[in-house]
Amino acid sequence: MPHTFRSQLICLIAVWGVWIASAHAQGTDALNSFLKKRADAFMVITGYSLTPDVTTGSLSITDRSGNNPNLQMISLGGGDRLSRNVPLYLEGTLAVNRYNPSFIGTVGNTSVDVPVHWNSITGTGGVGWDFPLTNELRIRPIANIMLGHLESDLSIASRVIENQTGADLQFLKNGRMNTYGLGGSLMLDYENYKLEREIDIELRYTNIEMNTFDTSKAVQGSANSQSLSLWARNRVPTPLRFFSMPIRAVMEAAHTEFLGDLRGALGFNSLSSLGGGIEFDRSQSEPLFSRVRIVFRYQFGQNVRGTSIGLAASF
Template sequence: MTSARRWVANVSACMAAALACAAAPQAAAQGLRLSKDNLQKRANGVLALMSFSIVPDITTSSLSIGSGGGTTGSSDFFMTQLGGGDTISDSVPIYLEGVLAGSRYDPTFVATQGAESRAIPTKWNSVSATGGIGWDFKLTDELKLRPIFNIALGNVTSDLRAASWYVGQKTGRDIDFLDRGSLNAYGLGGSLMLDYEHYRPGYEVDVELRYSDIRLKSFDSSAAVQGSAIAQSANLWARYRAPTGAILLQRPLRYVLEFTHSEFLGDQRGVLGFDRLTSVGAGLELDSSAYDVIITRTRLVGRYVFGTNVSGFSVGLAVSF
């Protein structure tokens, strides 16, 4: 049976709210400086946040999270992701996937100079890319076992922006990192997926169960920070598609129902205030395969995402080629 999915690209936007906490500032020696423990924890933390973006997952394809205000380490986080994957063909069962993601993390550090302390707001911008190659082992006509090798690259840059007037000409490796510093990271790991495809003329059912384990580590970065993180997650995704009865572009207009549940393990667990996320969605799919165009199907799906301390809505757009 030939898969009807083709290569799929998915983009979604989700607004969420979560509780966040940060370590209190520590005493410092003379000179303007940050607590090394504070900065190092943030370096590990930003890699843990990056780990959400390197694994394809509908529940985290875009997040916007805000923390409370204050001057002792508050932060805001935004992430969006574009990704897709598919098997080349039944005769060449090589599976390829890719994910591009960008995020912005706005931590506030507390710098000390003797008895004086002051909040320093920063902006950390990151980009990451993940590739995967796997092989489909056919268990039945509708069930495949798919091991995948994954490799990821990411970069985080820091900018003091508004706080640069205060830092001025002060030097120090920790301050240097905050002002246009850089943290590069690579990740190696893999995933194991069970893919069930039950296609009939009147409806289509897709179910995927996936476990991913990718280890992130910094390299060639600013001297003040070296970080590492483990991206581990288990995800169940299911989709049901069936005709609505309407005809558009000479093909049936179909409705789409989705369900996704993700359990976050390793360093992802609890870093954003939750251990798991669930998403339920509904939408429509337009079939343009009757025409000589590169896009064969277009899906628009609205989703409700919820978990401990977090909930929100999203709108996802996906196309098949």
């Protein structure tokens, strides 16, 4: 074999090898990039359930027409002053979310389509103080802190992807991300209670900055949870009784504008809710819960419609 031809062949093989390695690295980087985007997206999604909000307290989104994500969100939360005479306000929210996007990637001629399930649990606490403006109206600054844990059930999916592509996706193996959030809220609270009706109106702005900690470098990031919400409820006594418990009719309306990273993250900028139900007054028997409410809600927003049932209790 002529020396010149042999040198050219060696160079060609070397270039071909570098090209294959580069294509493989690009494929691995593309999959890891896709994964990080989904992890970042889930961080944003957790921002919808950091504070008590009837529009996002129970939210499920499914689009069966394509490969769009499935999402289930459920939260339990509430807040109130310690008493009428103590202006210290405490609140808390515990939320569980499940996000199921379709993981689709291509490496060379290989196409990968594996379901990727994210599960998270978040807890948010708030401490505030009431400053009266009138007998019925008060302003309430609140300091909020949040802790969250995200985990993927992808040990099987990671092996499928690695077998088909050779990509080493460490985060899929570990599948964990921890988050914390610090921020605050400012609320205007109006309460007008009389024998013939009880009116509650709350206007609230919330801003909580979320960051990762004790997490793989590949998925470290941050997200901002901002919202502006208006909530109103009217309770009216009825002549009806249930086992000697007076029954009130409950009418409710709420609207939330999502700001910052939350705006448009799920395809809508705002959510509204209209609800009606009944409330049982158990105060005469001095139980743990003085009032129990059942409210049926219709929720709607851009391209979003749904119904929910809410169960609440007052201490």
